Amino acid sequence: MSLRDAPRTEVAAAVIERPDGSFLMACRPEGKAYAGWWEFPGGKVEAGETAREALVRELEEELGIAVTGAYPWISRCYDYPHAQVNLRFFRVTGWQGEPQPHEGQQLAWTHASRPEVEPILPANGPILRGLSLPLVYAISDAENLGVDIFLKRLDERLAAGLRLVQLREKAMPSRDFEALARAVAERCRAAGAQLLINGDIELARALGVGVHLGSKQWLELKQRPELSWVGASCHDAGELARAVELGADLAVLSPVLPTASHPGAPTLGWPRFAELVAHSPIPVFALGGLAENDLDLARRHGAHGVALKGWAWR
Numbered sequence: 001m002s003l004r005d006a007p008r009t010e011v012a013a014a015v016i017e018r019p020d021g022s023f024l025m026a027c028r029p030e031g032k033a034y035a036g037w038w039e040f041p042g043g044k045v046e047a048g049e050t051a052r053e054a055l056v057r058e059l060e061e062e063l064g065i066a067v068t069g070a071y072p073w074i075s076r077c078y079d080y081p082h083a084q085v086n087l088r089f090f091r092v093t094g095w096q097g098e099p100q101p102h103e104g105q106q107l108a109w110t111h112a113s114r115p116e117v118e119p120i121l122p123a124n125g126p127i128l129r130g131l132s133l134p135l136v137y138a139i140s141d142a143e144n145l146g147v148d149i150f151l152k153r154l155d156e157r158l159a160a161g162l163r164l165v166q167l168r169e170k171a172m173p174s175r176d177f178e179a180l181a182r183a184v185a186e187r188c189r190a191a192g193a194q195l196l197i198n199g200d201i202e203l204a205r206a207l208g209v210g211v212h213l214g215s216k217q218w219l220e221l222k223q224r225p226e227l228s229w230v231g232a233s234c235h236d237a238g239e240l241a242r243a244v245e246l247g248a249d250l251a252v253l254s255p256v257l258p259t260a261s262h263p264g265a266p267t268l269g270w271p272r273f274a275e276l277v278a279h280s281p282i283p284v285f286a287l288g289g290l291a292e293n294d295l296d297l298a299r300r301h302g303a304h305g306v307a308l309k310g311w312a313w314r
């Protein structure tokens with residue numbers, strides 16, 4: 001049987017995170033393929049095991065820690081000359097014991113924005129990028145609040161740690177939208193936050209920020225716009241697949257729960273949301289009827305985080 005016909009090797013990989021945002025990487029020991037390369041702790045899923053069970057077993061064997069809290073995150077298929085793998089990433093936020101190198105491997109705590117270790121396994125580049133995204137994504141609501149109040153709230157939220165903002169004002173005349181976009185871009189830049197402009201690739205380019213595109217726009221695109229961050233609004237499996245195919249960095253899947261803006265509209269609900277995102281290779285934010293304290297619930301269902309509109313500015 002050639003490698004191409006062989007079933008993919010399922011691998012459970014752990015992003016073991018400390019509250020300061022640093023996470024643990026391990027250097028593959030001598031004797032393994034890619035010895036000397038850095039990876040997230042973990043290993044192959046054995047027959048009869050779920051990915052989560054493999055994660056718990058591997059972390060006990062490799063590091064001597066007992067996992068007490070882990071969220072399913074993203075999955076990534078990658079073809080090495082030696083193996084075709086499907087990497088199932090978890091974000092481990094709770095454990096007992098201090099990680100120890102039980103297999104003689106070197107360990108290092110590092111950061112997504114400045115990984116201090118190299119080389120990192122080739123499959124893991126997009127993973128570090130995904131890790132640099134915060135867990136809360138705030139969508140603007142200036143039409144509702146009025147521009148002045150919105151900007152004031154934005155200042156407060158940025159000062160409180162908000163790091164990802166989408167400017168989406170569908171009914172605003174384009175000149176007003178552009179002026180607001182400049183004001184918001186300046187504030188986000190000063191705070192070190194990412195800004196994604198909804199729908200307008202040229203404006204995003206002119207401001208040097210990212211873009212967030214609606215599902216209809218994705219259908220018309222032939223390739224990913226060349227911008228730092230490209231987000232995609234999705235509502236079903238087909239739209240998620242399209243966003244992945246075109247190289248979106250993140251998706252927003254909605255509506256999870258009923259919203260005030262669309263009363264009576266059909267919703268996904270958490271079980272369907274979890275099904276849709278279960279094998280997503282890109283981070284997916286849950287949107288629709290959520291508040292910041294739904295973050296844990298959303299992550300338990302496989303979301304990267306929550307996207308908030310009304311609740312972001314209260």
Ligand SMILES: Nc1nc2c([nH]c(=O)n2[C@H]2C[C@H](O)[C@@H](COP(=O)(O)OP(=O)(O)OP(=O)(O)O)O2)c(=O)[nH]1
Pocket residue numbers: 011012013014032033038039040041042043044045078080083085087121122123124
């Ligand atoms: N653990 C881990 N493996 C990764 C990552 N990225 C990545 O491409 N891989 C690949 C490398 C390997 O081909 C495969 C993991 O297999 P492994 O050999 O480390 O698994 P294992 O610990 O069960 O080892 P063994 O049974 O071969 O001793 O997944 C990662 O971040 N963590």
